[in-house]
Amino acid sequence: MSDSAGIPETVATYMRLRGLEPSAAKKRRKKRRNDDDENQPFTAGRDPKGMGDLLADLTRQSGWDVQLAKEDLVLQWAQVAGEETARHADPVALSDGVLTVQCDSTAWAKNLHLMRATIVTELIRRFPEAGVESVRFVGPDVPSWKWGPRAVPGRGPRDTYG
Incomplete structure (x- = not known):
């Protein structure tokens, strides 16, 4: 027919x-x-999506991209900075676009300070949503003599060590 x-x-x-x-x-x-x-079948938007795509849409709509990028930065610090560097330096804070990295020694802090441009470029390339604009490397914390309930503000005596 x-x-x-x-x-x-x-x-x-x-x-x-x-x-x-x-x-x-x-x-x-x-x-x-x-x-x-x-x-209607075969219309736009009816194609099945993968679970990864659905989660990416959910995080973007919920506004979680920035926080998740910051978490990824901390978790993948060893891959960004290198294994040896990651053993001696850890990211401790990220505020106002400045990533603060605590180093084991002042020597490590100075060497990483000299490599700052490379590290910042890699961070921006891998984690653009994290908002890292610069990196600050600090040495180990020094002990403080100002502690306790009777601490006096000011410089204190200067003849402590004779």
């Missing part, structure tokens, strides 16, 4: 299903229905 236009029935059916040549019945159906695209 063939269609009235001389097209085989199988081709006409295929064209109707693909929407290339709407039939009268299809036009009537569209008039009765209220174009509910949510339930």
